[in-house]
Amino acid sequence: MTGDPTHRPNEIDRQLTDPEFFASGGHHDLFRRLRADEPVRWTNGSAARPFWSVSRHADCVHILRDPHTFSSRLGGLLPLSAEEPDEHQLIAGGYGSIPTHTDPPHHMTLRRPFNKFFSAPTLAPMLGRVQACVDRIMDEILPRGECDLVDDVAAQLPTRIVCEMMGVPQQDQARIRHYCAAFMGAQDPVYQIDGDPLKTQQTNMRALFDYMFELAMRRRGTPTDDFTSVIGNLEIDGEKLSERDVGWWCFSIVAAGLETTRDTVSVGMLELLNQPAEMARLRAEPELMNLAIDEIVRWVNPAMHKFRIATRDVELGGKTIRKGDWVVAWLVSANRDEEAFDEPYRFDVGRKPNAHLGFGVGEHSCIGRHLARMEMQAMITALIERTPDMALAGECEWLVSNKHTVLKHMPVRFTPRPRMAA
Ligand code: HEM
Numbered sequence: 001m002t003g004d005p006t007h008r009p010n011e012i013d014r015q016l017t018d019p020e021f022f023a024s025g026g027h028h029d030l031f032r033r034l035r036a037d038e039p040v041r042w043t044n045g046s047a048a049r050p051f052w053s054v055s056r057h058a059d060c061v062h063i064l065r066d067p068h069t070f071s072s073r074l075g076g077l078l079p080l081s082a083e084e085p086d087e088h089q090l091i092a093g094g095y096g097s098i099p100t101h102t103d104p105p106h107h108m109t110l111r112r113p114f115n116k117f118f119s120a121p122t123l124a125p126m127l128g129r130v131q132a133c134v135d136r137i138m139d140e141i142l143p144r145g146e147c148d149l150v151d152d153v154a155a156q157l158p159t160r161i162v163c164e165m166m167g168v169p170q171q172d173q174a175r176i177r178h179y180c181a182a183f184m185g186a187q188d189p190v191y192q193i194d195g196d197p198l199k200t201q202q203t204n205m206r207a208l209f210d211y212m213f214e215l216a217m218r219r220r221g222t223p224t225d226d227f228t229s230v231i232g233n234l235e236i237d238g239e240k241l242s243e244r245d246v247g248w249w250c251f252s253i254v255a256a257g258l259e260t261t262r263d264t265v266s267v268g269m270l271e272l273l274n275q276p277a278e279m280a281r282l283r284a285e286p287e288l289m290n291l292a293i294d295e296i297v298r299w300v301n302p303a304m305h306k307f308r309i310a311t312r313d314v315e316l317g318g319k320t321i322r323k324g325d326w327v328v329a330w331l332v333s334a335n336r337d338e339e340a341f342d343e344p345y346r347f348d349v350g351r352k353p354n355a356h357l358g359f360g361v362g363e364h365s366c367i368g369r370h371l372a373r374m375e376m377q378a379m380i381t382a383l384i385e386r387t388p389d390m391a392l393a394g395e396c397e398w399l400v401s402n403k404h405t406v407l408k409h410m411p412v413r414f415t416p417r418p419r420m421a422a
Helices: 011-016 019-023 027-037 057-064 087-092 106-118 120-144 149-154 156-166 170-184 197-221 227-232 243-274 276-284 286-300 369-386
Strands: 040-043 051-054 146-148 305-310 314-316 319-321 326-330 407-409 411-413
Touching (some): 011 027, 011 040, 040 319, 057 305, 106 120, 106 243, 120 146, 120 149, 120 369, 146 149, 149 243, 149 369, 149 407, 156 170, 156 369, 197 243, 227 243, 243 369, 243 407, 276 369, 286 369
Antiparallel strands (some): 305 326
């Protein structure tokens, strides 16, 4: 028997599987109670299948550090369908090729050659490019005196940086951005095709894959100086990556690199505006920025959860998780765990230590975190230095999702300034 035979579904099951509930922010209080009362809880709500909800920091770390027991074979996000993919769907869905949809030992074979490209020293020369991009964005918004901090600022930076890095031409960048937003935001009616989250997710995922695959195959024949050319011609043990692996790696970098950075910058700025004392502290002590970035990632939780499947029977938090059970490690809860953080509900830009799980942990931990940090640091620094009187100018709109923390819109105003001379 899978799951918890003693379980009787109640309001908590409904809430944990209701994306609207998360969009309203009610989940933090719920997780506070779950961590205390039932840290490993069978959850039988409206998800495609019941699953174990794991809410404590230590238990989430345990799961993410043990990819042999907790498999990523169906990806890192709670699936929208309960059906086991057939052979055709496995290939079409990138299972076994997308790093987040892969288990050891194949996962490390796929990931190892990429680690060096995403290390802090290798990425250091990107800083000039990131700073120039931030300056251009600031020059575009400053004369206006108002903007949507999501669309005009936070989404612009990762879209331009990652697309430029991958060789996606400027005229295609809005399209790529839409595929990513709709694929990640498929639970929200605003993106839905025929009111169907699964169809929305699959259609946009396919469109992004097809685009990146086609680009990568062109670069395989005729390399340029972009990273798609590097991936397209990468060799492991003297053999080129398969066409499929090339396509899914290019897909993964774009899919993972655009949304999360956008969300951290926008929600992070919202929190700084809501907490003027912390904003003032960061302005007075800019050397805190490095710590502040970690605190913002902890606070925002761009990835609310990570999904896994148990490969064997295992005990956790006094419960027996059976082989084949679905398991959700709620990072959004782990990052507010009283056992792991002093005053976890306080936003503290100087927090140290800060063992947050915002970038994950273990074999699948975020490969792009150094790039993300560089972008977030440059963008937030520019915003707080160059728009000292920034204020909200209307209602913020949240994405309906229990997978990602996303602001759809954040209207702001500030004193207009003339464009800087070139
Ligand atoms: C604030 C920004 C970001 C956050 C919060 C974030 C978060 C995460 C998390 C939690 C994981 C773990 C997935 C798992 O355990 O299943 C992950 C993996 C990954 N991230 Fe990020 N990410 C960010 C930015 C980026 C960027 C900029 C890139 C690339 C340009 C990137 C590329 C990836 C890739 C390829 C993986 C899969 C690694 C693997 O499975 O081995 N991420 N990220």
